[in-house]
Amino acid sequence: MTDLDWDVERSRARRNKRWSQYDRDVIDLTVAEMDLPVAAPILAAVQDDVRRQAFGYPLADELSDVPQAAGEWLAEEHGLTVAPDRVRLLPELMRGIIMSITHLTRADSPVVVPTPVYGRFFDAIRVAGREAVQVPMSMGERGYELDLDGIERALRAGAGSVLLCHPGNPTGRILDVGPLRALAALAARHGAKVISDEIHAPLRYQPGFIPYGALDANAITLISATKAWNFPGLRCGLIVFGDPADARVWAGLPRAAVGGMSPLGMTATVAAFREGRPWLREAVRFLDGNRKLVTDALADLDIGYVEPQASYLAWLDLRRFGLADPAAHLLRETGVATASGADHGSAGDGFVRLNFATPPDVLTDALDRIIARLL
Ligand SMILES: Cc1ncc(COP(=O)(O)O)c(C=O)c1O
CATH class of the missing domain: 3.40.640.10 (Type I PLP-dependent aspartate aminotransferase-like (Major domain))
Incomplete structure (x- = not known):
């Protein structure tokens, strides 16, 4: 059993880019990094x-x-x-x-x-x-x-x-x-x-x-x-x-x-x-739980979403809302920071990318905010 116990405060204390870009009341799901501890054998080495x-x-x-x-x-x-x-x-x-x-x-x-x-x-x-x-x-x-x-x-x-x-x-x-x-x-x-x-x-x-x-x-x-x-x-x-x-x-x-x-x-x-295999297995299991949270939260909504087969990024098709800049809109209206789809090529216009490698309660808060105020 590997210990994946972690929270956002400890991620903030790393004083890296993740969790340092916005005010504290913003849930930052932009930077592709995980709110998880480093595997024990890596840390020891x-x-x-x-x-x-x-x-x-x-x-x-x-x-x-x-x-x-x-x-x-x-x-x-x-x-x-x-x-x-x-x-x-x-x-x-x-x-x-x-x-x-x-x-x-x-x-x-x-x-x-x-x-x-x-x-x-x-x-x-x-x-x-x-x-x-x-x-x-x-x-x-x-x-x-x-x-x-x-x-x-x-x-x-x-x-x-x-x-x-x-x-x-x-x-x-x-x-x-x-x-x-x-x-x-x-x-x-x-x-x-x-x-x-x-x-x-x-x-x-x-x-x-x-x-x-x-x-x-x-x-x-x-x-x-x-x-x-x-x-x-x-x-x-x-x-x-x-x-x-x-x-x-x-x-x-x-x-x-x-x-x-x-x-x-x-x-x-x-x-x-x-x-690093035991830690990786645990991490993928943790991420899979969050992947299901996202899929379940979005299941009854009329937005385009295909569950990822790998990694911890959710790619949300918000085109039906006709927003000029969906990521800026989400940030302003819900306090959730996502990566702008348009940065991922012209095929990304109208989309946002959300990092779900964060504690489940933080992810649930972010999804609730998005669903309540936007969808
Ligand atoms: C597909 C892909 N390649 C490369 C990187 C960054 O790798 P590096 O920091 O080694 O350049 C990322 C980071 O998110 C990525 O998603």
Whole structure:
């Protein structure tokens, strides 16, 4: 039994971004971080680093245990065999996306982005000096689906890569093997690179997740323990290259481009992948309870909502209210802060994203406020 006992006051006492952006009477459900304690083995490992004052520059990737621990995780959880020399460390996944687009896709080629998607993808593409081609997903019976025809049109028109979020932020969608295979076929036909951000993958509510890299030997995959084990401030992520040529190009990039990991983040990542399963199981069970709270609260209302298959984000379709800015309206009328759907691509207009990884009483208060005053 793992102890997940926690409350918002303790989250406030962390004095991080979460719970610091609004007045105390606002329920802030914007920042994608959980109101949960860090897993005991991770805390113990980081405390040991602190005791030893391990605050120097980090070990070289290949001397650290991180690629090995990540490889073990991918093999055991995803059935994916990845040689440690195809796994490289990053301070944050966004850097991996920027550098992959810059150095590992066709020069100057636009980037296809299935939307709605994590808004910082657009920032990353902009920083890489590329154009983003938004291809909105369609809503099928099981949730959002890739628009493969739209993606093919964009690739035929010159796009050189596809930036995938799998499972989806903000949708919580786990894509099925069929569309993923079709995407891999499109990428092969058009010589395009698929970059798959799989940071949310450990937080799944169902079996059947297929890592994109299992279907495309040229793919670039981004993974991290920071999201699922809740230590995003510790700065450590991983990039996995299917193509050895990509790994070689990456190895030649300067430290200023791809360095900056924190040794504490590296320690926490190894502890998460090797010792973090019991905590993760408990956390997913806790989140699943909140997921049901959201689904039940919204069940009789006339709004579009598809229960997420992974992670802790609820993506609410408020288009029928005709609000210019639903997140600003909710904040003003209900005191609940949500992320604006419009930040997730044009397909997000009229939506809001709500983080439900908060104590059930706080979540219930937020849902009651929204339902009473808006719906
Ligand atoms: C899909 C996705 N990728 C990346 C990140 C951020 O990762 P990092 O801080 O490692 O850049 C987030 C954070 O919410 C995310 O949802």
